[in-house]
Amino acid sequence: MLSAAERSIPDGRPAIDLYGLVRELFPINRSLTGEGVRRTLTILSRHVPLEVTAVPTGTAVLDWHVPMEWKIRSGTIATLDGYRLVDFAAHNLHVVGYSKPVHAVVSRAELAQHVHTLPDQPDLIPYRTGYFADDWGFCLSHKLWLTMTDEYYRVDIDSELFPGALTYGELFLPGETPEEALVTCHICHPSLANDNLSGIAVATALAMRQSCRPRRLGFRFLFLPATIGAITWLAFNASRLNRIKHGLVLTCVGDAGPFHYKQSRSGAIIDQAVAHVLRHSGDQYEIMPFNPYGYDERQFCSPAFDLPMGCLMRSVHGTFPEYHTSADNPDFVKPEALDQSYAVVASVLDLLDANRTYVRTDGRGEPQLGRRGLYRAIAGQKEAGGASQMELLWVLNLADGKYSLLEMADRAEIPFRRIQKAVQLALDAELIREVVRD
Amino acid sequence: MLSAAERSIPDGRPAIDLYGLVRELFPINRSLTGEGVRRTLTILSRHVPLEVTAVPTGTAVLDWHVPMEWKIRSGTIATLDGYRLVDFAAHNLHVVGYSKPVHAVVSRAELAQHVHTLPDQPDLIPYRTGYFADDWGFCLSHKLWLTMTDEYYRVDIDSELFPGALTYGELFLPGETPEEALVTCHICHPSLANDNLSGIAVATALAMRQSCRPRRLGFRFLFLPATIGAITWLAFNASRLNRIKHGLVLTCVGDAGPFHYKQSRSGAIIDQAVAHVLRHSGDQYEIMPFNPYGYDERQFCSPAFDLPMGCLMRSVHGTFPEYHTSADNPDFVKPEALDQSYAVVASVLDLLDANRTYVRTDGRGEPQLGRRGLYRAIAGQKEAGGASQMELLWVLNLADGKYSLLEMADRAEIPFRRIQKAVQLALDAELIREVVRD
Amino acid sequence: MLSAAERSIPDGRPAIDLYGLVRELFPINRSLTGEGVRRTLTILSRHVPLEVTAVPTGTAVLDWHVPMEWKIRSGTIATLDGYRLVDFAAHNLHVVGYSKPVHAVVSRAELAQHVHTLPDQPDLIPYRTGYFADDWGFCLSHKLWLTMTDEYYRVDIDSELFPGALTYGELFLPGETPEEALVTCHICHPSLANDNLSGIAVATALAMRQSCRPRRLGFRFLFLPATIGAITWLAFNASRLNRIKHGLVLTCVGDAGPFHYKQSRSGAIIDQAVAHVLRHSGDQYEIMPFNPYGYDERQFCSPAFDLPMGCLMRSVHGTFPEYHTSADNPDFVKPEALDQSYAVVASVLDLLDANRTYVRTDGRGEPQLGRRGLYRAIAGQKEAGGASQMELLWVLNLADGKYSLLEMADRAEIPFRRIQKAVQLALDAELIREVVRD
16 A cells, blocks of 8 residues: 555645535436536536536538437326326336327237347346437336236327437636647446546536636537437537547546546557556556447547547446446445545546656756755655655656656656656756757 | 358369379478479479479579589488388488489488487478488488498489579569469478478469459469579569568468467568458468578568568478378368368458548548438348448548558448448449559 | 576576675775775776776756765774663774764763664674764664663764865776677675675676677777766766666675566666576576666666666665674575676676677578488487587577567577577578678
């Protein structure tokens, strides 16, 4: 176990109650489009000044078109004598997303064609969507379905598909340089907590945090409906993508599992940065190679963009039993897990912003530290978590205009924040100066 | 154990009875030159239209000269009362290759200078040659030699060394491009089955196979006396060698041992291709680094040629007890091992021929698969061994004009043939197109 | 265990008694400057014609200045009735290096501010210096200190700090080319045997050895006061540093521990050479990555120089209990360990000097070895430790003008000296010739 001084996680805590935000957002019925997304963005806008963009249905975006907007007012399965067995009002997972309206009496056999259950998890309601299916459907617990033995049922879905808009939220915090770091999360899932209210909450708190700090890099936060939202944003921002030097998709960061970081498609500093922070965090973690399945890194890492974008998760989509079921609710998300995820990403963002390159003012031999009071400085700070003599020697040795601080820290096997302290000592003594590396 | 659908070995079987061909060729007394080689090539010509080249004795080839031709009619050791103890007619390993004629009565002590046995394998006759030795000799079982206690023996070898020719066979199957894949085997060993009638049989069947298929690459098959045959061919074809993009020496591919692939000298696609096929074959195998000992890869990989040429074996020369003895006979070779070797190399050749590079028609984001019916196509084919969604996503993500299909397959850890199926779907949907990579 | 023929260590032994030299040098009170260093260099000059350079106090060298010279005549702690408890005459570790003069009666409490002991090693005297501290101090065993319970003691140090010179010794042995290999050791420690009389003795014997041999490379041996001596030499030789192709710091090479080689900062042939020799030596060893702490590699590997310089040790500074105590005396150093260290470094220097690049006269195919008598030559020498057929084949295959002999030996996993023998055979047969590689 690392001491607090050794851990690379900053002590700062999120400015908002992450878990409270997850609970607040949970009941809203989000989908790719519509009121749920808009209400979600409105709530987030209380914390950060989001720019909200609405793109009309039918707009061509890359290979896609912005879909119709979906609105649902109610959805029920009832016995013929009017007893409601399944009711969207009770749980908004009960109706398949983008279901078209239906008002009919159907045989059990026909209903079975429209019902989704989880026989292996008989108490849980599955999450299903049919964005482009021109169909309707219900999701319910398998246990309930087994009790539904009537010959006929009455089904009613009062929904609407109409030309509207796709909505997403964006916050850009300019930095001293045109280079940007990008954080994204998806906002299109209904009452699912880990996937992805956790990512929304952490991203919101990070946006608040970064807005209050001096920034070398610009930081951009995107709150996007998955896939089509990312594609829409990419379509509208093609000319600016070359500014994105680092990117991170946040999802499923609220459960109690160990961290999983999925690397970028072509290797990038973000991969080294996240690995560094996790390695020195004392937390359990696993690094996974890129694959083209998952979240919006699929779009950002498509071959013509190939952005330096990884994805941070705790438990991995599809591998935990609560995934895409009614069990992915606020009970599955832990306040301390959210806070820890926030702290890890905050460290990553700090690292990226501070990851500069230095060169010795005069790189010939070691400088005489004694006459600059640096032996004393070092000795005095050693126990307090400051730079040790060894860290200062590493900085003075590797400050050759080629090593970034992150590369220094990794070669020296020293946490970035300790290397930063040694750099500050060396800068104060005018032993090194910053250089721009190509 | 991999399912049949997962295995990368094509189902096709050789068009000829490989084991039957080994048995047919076994009795012939081959040597570097002479009738044995010519008869062997004649038999192979029944199956494939070999071009046979005869190079006169004395022709300068690189650092060498084509040797005299050797003919042997008989060779015996007899007791002075005429009882034949050792007879070339009984086994053509009995006379050392390139023995000069002798007709003499010699003491046992003198005979011992000309006799080769295997004390540790007393029942077996060793295989020995003395191509440039100007000597004569016999090979016999140690058990027999221990019984030969007479003071004198009569030795007779009716052989001839005379200006003739070195003969080799060649088949070139042109492809759509000038690039070539080369398969070679050696044809100079007398009655030895695994070394190398197995290689001859597999190469012949592969030549038949490739001649019946559309070919992007040209395929060249060489049936060469070892060392001097390869050197002769190289000397005559120096100007064409730059067309050889892939090469494979086949030898000892008939025994029941696991596969051994010896890599090329400088690293090459053939190394990746064989490793890929073996990794996904479900067979046992080992990859060995290049070394300058072995078969004709020694010549093809000499420093001024440095061709991309590996060597596929099952058991490795010099490591199995039957090697270069009378026990390397048809009993040691297994029909199913020959067929399996054929299947592995056929997969390698198919892979090399299909190893193209693709780029997305529009690489920005993922294409909308649904409206192209590709979700359905995928779902429908999944169980039938077709492409899965994951394979299609890999292809769409890595089709950037830089990844060859083999590189895609290796990165995705998916068998090449499944990647090919996904490529076909993507081509049919005009989502990717082929590009020429430098 | 390797056979003698397999070991890459040459049989030659040092021309002088290494252990005797350590014993002879041990009593001298060396420091950064002064008589001790000069007497040490005078003794070494009996064996090798050292060029001795004296640099005046105050000379600016890189970021430093040459310090005052320190002379000490006596140093004692006595009871008030005149009984000498601690006496520099008995052990020259008793007075802290660069102590200023003092003649006073001090309370035990005040004395405690100036006394250094090792509570965990109560019998040993520590080694301490205070080059720039403007202070005085004594080192004594903790056991003695515990018995010193008087209220007052008389302290006397008769020392002097005055403008003088820093002195170092150098021997340059020119080679056929302007390229140089550098061997350095530090000469500023008083009565400490492993650190670094061992390095001094081995470097001296190596200088004697190299002066008697033909040399392709120039060899430079430096006997330097640590840190400031290296900085002074570097300051005066900046324009020649680009000739240094290989460098090695020798220190702590006399104890019985396994070898430790610390790699150069940026990777270099010296790293491969030492690793090769150690790997084939049959000795225990460990390779350690570069770090910016240790000996004068800190200066030679500073970023503006970044010389290809490693450091060879047996036990590593700071990790053995005798380090920087009175227990680092001649009993801790073993004659056979010194000799073995000498042999290893001699092998490394031989390897560096012989590490040439060859190309085949005609690299097409294998040459016909038989008609050049090389089969016979090889067979005859095999048991005598000469080149085997395999070694000759490796040389003939890798002689492409790109592989150095060391790279050949490493790829073939054959000791360098056996590769050299095969090279000689190939050179004699005019099969290869040397080339200059860029």
